[in-house]
Amino acid sequence: MAKPRNSRFPSRKSSSSTTTLMLTALIMFTFVILVLLALGILSMPSGSGGSRKANDLSSIVRNTVETSEGEEDRAEQWVEVISWEPRASVYHNFLSKKECEYLIDLAKPHMQKSTVVDSETGKSKDSRVRTSSGTFLARGRDKIIRDIEKRIADFTFLPAEQGEGLQVLHYEPGQKYEPHYDYFMDEFNTKNGGQRMATVLMYLSDVEEGGETVFPAAKGNISSVSWWNELSECGKKGLSVKPKMGDALLFWSMNPDATLDSSSLHGGCPVIKGNKWSSTKWIRVNEYKI
Numbered sequence: 001m002a003k004p005r006n007s008r009f010p011s012r013k014s015s016s017s018t019t020t021l022m023l024t025a026l027i028m029f030t031f032v033i034l035v036l037l038a039l040g041i042l043s044m045p046s047g048s049g050g051s052r053k054a055n056d057l058s059s060i061v062r063n064t065v066e067t068s069e070g071e072e073d074r075a076e077q078w079v080e081v082i083s084w085e086p087r088a089s090v091y092h093n094f095l096s097k098k099e100c101e102y103l104i105d106l107a108k109p110h111m112q113k114s115t116v117v118d119s120e121t122g123k124s125k126d127s128r129v130r131t132s133s134g135t136f137l138a139r140g141r142d143k144i145i146r147d148i149e150k151r152i153a154d155f156t157f158l159p160a161e162q163g164e165g166l167q168v169l170h171y172e173p174g175q176k177y178e179p180h181y182d183y184f185m186d187e188f189n190t191k192n193g194g195q196r197m198a199t200v201l202m203y204l205s206d207v208e209e210g211g212e213t214v215f216p217a218a219k220g221n222i223s224s225v226s227w228w229n230e231l232s233e234c235g236k237k238g239l240s241v242k243p244k245m246g247d248a249l250l251f252w253s254m255n256p257d258a259t260l261d262s263s264s265l266h267g268g269c270p271v272i273k274g275n276k277w278s279s280t281k282w283i284r285v286n287e288y289k290i
């Protein structure tokens with residue numbers, strides 16, 4: 001009936017060994033935490049970040065940029081939503097200067113007069129509405145292009161396999177692309193990959209005057225963009241993006257319910273002064289086979 005005395009009042013010896021055990025465990029635990037911190041597996045929350053708004057895309061971009069082994073020569077990157085109808089945003093300094101120059105050098109020897117798609121036959125044809133010259137660079141053709149295509153996939157949340165090859169375009173003074181849709185109205189062009197869903201338009205050069213990408217059917221306050229006063233007369237006829245080397249414009253030709261968005265009508269204003277180099281990635285609703 002009487003319990004052994006030892007179980008209720010442990011001897012001094014066993015008490016001190018428990019303390020030693022606990023201390024040892026504590027020291028080992030602290031050591032492990034310190035090692036994890038040193039290796040960067042754990043990280044301390046830093047107060048400098050502050051609380052960001054839930055819809056602040058720039059924090060997502062910064063996180064992506066900080067964790068990727070980026071080049072040193074790239075300027076600050078951030079995303080600016082410029083319109084909801086059409087859905088469009090500008091990713092500033094998406095490409096480095098080196099990448100822009102690389103794409104231009106690669107494309108230069110192969111530039112051909114641009115064509116448009118004939119809506120009846122689905123074939124390419126010469127056109128007065130599009131007076132630039134251009135060429136396609138095969139998807140995944142080299143490391144630099146694969147890097148860019150990966151970045152486009154991260155930005156759009158759409159897999160690289162749904163993208164067509166990059167098209168590089170060159171506009172000289174007077175050259176332009178009249179407003180048009182990127183989606184197709186024919187069966188022929190949607191056989192591979194289905195409809196075009198989104199477009200990423202990268203500016204590979206600055207343009208002194210003109211050459212804006214203009215959305216004449218955009219809803220909302222078109223004069224609220226910070227570059228409004230620098231736009232050409234054509235650029236002021238709609239929501240416009242002024243070409244800036246390295247910037248990327250993403251816009252959607254489809255609504256979230258997969259209906260076609262007629263507010264995605266867009267054109268390239270005539271270049272007035274300077275040269276415009278750009279590169280386009282069209283993204284389909286399904287895998288685009290190459």
Ligand SMILES: *[C@@H]1O[C@H](CO)[C@@H](O)[C@H](O)[C@H]1NC(C)=O
Nearest residue numbers: 220221222223224225226228
């Ligand atoms: C459009 O935006 C500009 C610049 O932010 C502002 O001055 C102007 O009042 C706005 N117009 C309307 C109709 O809201």
